[in-house]
Amino acid sequence: MTVGDVDPPHVRPLNRYTDVLRARHGDVPDFDPLDGGIEARLLVLLETPGPVSVSTGTTSRDNPTGTARNLTRFLDGLPLSRWDTVIWNAVPWRLPRRGGKLGRPTRMDIEAAAHDLPALIALLPRVQVVVLAGRVAQSLRPVLDAARPDVTAIAIPHPSPTHLAASPAARERLFGETLRREIAVAIAQEAG
Template structure:
């Protein structure tokens, strides 16, 4: 017999709740989140494009792991955040993978290689063009200046992988890991894809553990 839990509906994504969304907006003024909120606001002014904020429920400027995705998805128009809590399939997958990895949320920051919205209102997301990738990569130094505790970067997807040479110049000693994008488009193509994502995040968690032990010693 199936239990009541088996019939329960999936939990609603946190940022689909207007009250929770308002609380996250208010939390952008917190010490760990405010510098990134200012950075995003400056990008909105300079690019003239929508640029979502980093989720203040994550580590903010104290983050030790930077997870770079590709571009803001359609859910951004509803929430204004780059977040694992967005009401979108990619966020749902990411939320699941991050929870399984054991990575503490306060250690992480999620951002996009191309931080501004590139799709037309109401249109499906698309891969960034070469010019858009280059424009996004040119903004990466400003982000890294805000992350003094950074100990590892995870690049998710092909567009994010283009950040590797930039990171090698800006932070030569920083470990950089690559994994497939967590979009259902990729995750559902082969069992190997979720396995690679899980393995990469596990390696990132181990890297943070090793860094912590090295500092403590």
């Protein structure tokens, strides 16, 4: 991969997937070319892209947000390299702002995302674990289980600073040793 190459071979199939989504839903950030793309063993499924993801054009742990910093802290605690991971959103298109705040996914958004998820999972043949961050991502678990029953799905709290500040238990779950061990065991079992 060359410096500045935003569509290298390991993310190209994923970015073609985003092109299809853009045609139907509007603004959809690309996958981060610094992550593992189709080579990833762990998929982190967040909820929706924030304004920074839309402005940078990439769903990335490097975006300058508190959620990205917390996600990086979580991922850095796992026994995986960055190349082993890929980050995406359950509802991957930008939602309209409502009342000056970020839009929340509607039932129709979630149903559309559920329809699109199997195509994404098919592009990630090496994925062993899917981390479902937050309620919206967790609501897609039945679709994930049907599309890839061989994959281990693990629910985690959403890494947004607001959510973690409101719930010390969520903070402990996200950054605690129990969750790290659970993911490490799942990766090891799938590899063995």
